[in-house]
Amino acid sequence: MAKQKKKGQAGQAKNYITRTQAVRKLQISLPDFRRLCIFKGIYPREPRNIKKANKSATHSTTFYYTKDIQYLLHEPLLAKFREQKALQKKIAKSLGRNELQDAVRLERNGMPKIKLDHLVRERYPTFIDALRDLDDALSLLFLFANLPSTETVPPNVIARCHRLCHEFEHYLITTNSLRKSFLSIKGIYYQATIQGQDIMWLVPYRFVQRVTQDVDYRIMGTFVEFYCTLLGFVNYKLYSSIGLVYPPRFDTASDERGAELAAFTLEGRNVADNAIENGHATKQLTNGHAQDQNSADVQATIDKIAQAGDNEASEQVQEEPTEDVGNDGDVDKFEVAAPEGDELPQPQASSNEAAALFSNLTFFISREAPRHPVEFLLRAFGCKRIGWDRVLGEGAFTFDEADPKITHQVVDKPVPAVTNAEQSTAKPGYIVAGRIYVQPQWIWDCANEAKLLRTDVYAPGATLPPHLSPWMRPVKGQYDPRATLEEQQLEGEEDELSEEEAQELLENAEPDVSDDEEDVIDAAEGMTVEMADGSDEVEEEEDNVDDTFGGFDAEPDAESANEEDDHQVELAAEAAGKSLSRKTSQKSSKDKRKQERLTKQKKEDEEVERQKMMMSNKKRKLYEKMQHGNKIKDAEAEKLRSKRRKIEQKQKR
Structure with a gap:
């Protein structure tokens, strides 16, 4: 007989563990457990069957992977958390005995320092992995750099974020890695390309920030603590890759006077070593006067190193096989092969x-x-x-x-x-x-x-x-504010006005038909009446027309009637020796174009319906959903174009 499995010891009940069980297993407090999970990158998980994972319990709880909690058992930070807890008990005993000096001494000198260097190496095995995860880090650090100092956000954290962000900006300035930027309602978006990785972050505007109580700054502060360590590692690697000393020299007094980026002094490794040996200090490299402020010896050293670097680069180029290429500085531009083809993304500068x-x-x-x-x-x-x-x-x-x-x-x-x-x-x-x-x-x-x-x-x-x-990227059919209305509006869209626009034009417009045109139209109507009453030929033609079969479609009859009316108006104008105005001719041409568009659209709709009949039910429903979404987008684009058309018409008036 096979061994029976006990309930709650296999499957999802074994793979998941509740937060309360995890805290008890690690023997730490709940705030320390939250910090540890943030540092290690462990997040709650949602099981597929909550009832099985919770062992038939009905109360709501938070679940974690059991393997993740077992991984935390060997974390060195647990010993630091326990040391901090023991020290807090000693401080509480000192305060209970009114030994304030001992409590202050223990808090200043006895508090164990937590280092997160090993966590950065664990979570990011390669430097490219760290660059890919730099978006959120930069956004949060730039946010804290612009916050006012409070009890939850101490000033030393703000100063550290401020300094790390400026160091990162100096690298972008030195290497010209910044590519794009955008002014939005939330703040300023920046995008830089570093070692082939596109990094985008958000910087808030420098308005007066109001710190609200509905935000848990303790959790955000934990993220900031880890991201500061991460950005420090990244800045060191970036500065070292281009031969600069990290950290750069920082003038605190100049920063307090509002220098910001100018408070930093960038210097190369070889230049700094030679300057120290010769007893010269490197001047601040900033804002156009860097070369003039350096001493003659230091400047000669800089020129020598730059010339040596150019020679090495030229030797490497000569060793490589030559190929027939064009200008390296020119960026290729991909043009659309077909008029209705998709627009390819253009390469960046x-x-x-x-x-x-x-x-x-x-x-x-x-x-x-x-x-x-x-x-x-x-x-x-x-x-x-x-x-x-x-x-x-x-x-x-x-x-x-x-x-x-x-x-x-x-x-x-x-x-x-x-x-x-x-x-x-x-x-x-x-x-x-x-x-x-x-x-x-x-x-x-x-x-x-x-x-x-x-x-x-x-x-x-x-x-x-x-x-x-x-x-x-601009999409065909959508509204593009940079293009003119003639370039993006559909065929005949300008002629077809909405009811509101037509009502406004009728109320504000003057009569388009002049007195001479009214006489011509009246004469044409009189000619048609006389021909209908006194001509036998017309009666015979009408009898012949009644006998013939006109078909099922009534639209050609209406079209021919409109053509006959226009022809009668032209004959009356010729008989009276007058010419129709441009407005009347434009009106008739608009009607003809509209009729042609309706006929063409009707044929296209019939062709689409015939093609839909050949589709399967699944594909036909999918096609209808796509068409429904396209109609909504087209309606929005048409609405924006109509608003722009109204504004341009008012400006012309």
């Missing part, structure tokens, strides 16, 4: 093109413009000379708004013109002759298009063009 986009321009950021996003985007795309007002902080190329070297000024409000008397002094906030003024959106659109756009469209006070997401 290279780092060389990104580095040369704003390299020849000098910018000045006005007070009302957001300084840090504009500065970061300009420097990431090659700009070396950026100035701003002194009240915005240190690190500017120039604080003088009247500097003649400035070619472009970023403003976010209309700028008054300078009079002839004030032109020599050039007051701040006034237009300077020979300088281009643009709104901040121009920088984002130029970066997304990888080319310099027209500046007159982005002039101060002008209505800006639509700022669309660079990750959305």
Whole structure:
């Protein structure tokens, strides 16, 4: 006889474990269990059969994989958590005895420090794995870098996130890895390409943040603690890959005065070693004056290392087999082979093109413009000379708004013109002759298009063009705000007005038919009446028409009747020696085009119905669902086009 299996010891009852059982098995508190699961990347699971997994219990609970909890039994952090718990008991005893000095001493010196280095190596075996999981880390760290300090969010955490984010931005600026950016309601989206991996993160706007009580900042703080360790590892690897010292030198006093990116000093490994040996300190590499601020010896060392690197690169190129290729700097563009074919995704701009986009321009950021996003985007795309007002902080190329070297000024409000008397002094906030003024959106659109756009469209006070997401491709049939109505509207869509539009036109429009045209139409009606009453030939023709079979379709009769009426109007106009106006001819041509479209659409619908009859039931239902979704999208696009058509008509009036 086979051995009988006991209930609750196999299957889902054995594969899953409740959270209460897991906490008891690990012998830690619930907050420590949550922290440990976040650090290790273990999440709750939902079994297929909750009743079997819960051993016929009906209460709701959270389940985990049993193997995951067994994996946590060997975690070194469990010993740290137990040491912290024992220390908290000692501190509580000291406070109970009124020994405040002993409690403070134990809290300062006895608290065990938790290191998460081994967890980063466990969860990310390769560096590419860490880059792929960097999206959420960057979004959360940039969020905490902009939060105000509270009891739940201490200032040291905010300062650490702020510093790590700026270090990552310096790497993007140095390597020109930033590719796209988008201004949305939630914040500013950025996308960078690092070692072939596309990384996208969200940075909130620098508004006054209100910390609400409905958010559990303890859990978010646990994620921040792990992500800070992860980003520190990633920054070290990225800086080392391009030959820079990590961490870069950080000037705390300059950062307190609002320098932000300019508070960091980047230096190469060999350059730093030689400078230390020779007793020279490397100056700060920032904002256009880096080469001028270095000493002669340090600058000679930099040139020597750069020349050696160029020679090594040229030798490697010579060793490789040569191939017949075109210009490496040019990016291939995939064109659509067929007029109705899908549009292929175009390749992104290279780092060389990104580095040369704003390299020849000098910018000045006005007070009302957001300084840090504009500065970061300009420097990431090659700009070396950026100035701003002194009240915005240190690190500017120039604080003088009247500097003649400035070619472009970023403003976010209309700028008054300078009079002839004030032109020599050039007051701040006034237009300077020979300088281009643009709104901040121009920088984002130029970066997304990888080319310099027209500046007159982005002039101060002008209505800006639509700022669309660079990750959305235009789909045929959908509304595209960048294209004109003639390019995207369907055939005959402009002629077919809705009831509301037609009512508005009838109320506001003047009569289209002139007095001469009314006389011609009346004459034509009189001619038809006389011919119908006094001509025997017409009666004979009508008898012959009645005897013949006209078919089942009444539409050709209506069409022929309209043609006869138009012909009678033309004959009357010729008899009266007058010509019909352009409006009447356009009206008749519109009716003819509409009739042709209806006939063509009817034939296409009949052909589709015949093809649907040949389909199976499953395919026919799937096709109908697809058509239903397409009709909804077409209706939305048509609604947007009609709104735009109304706006353009009002502007023309």
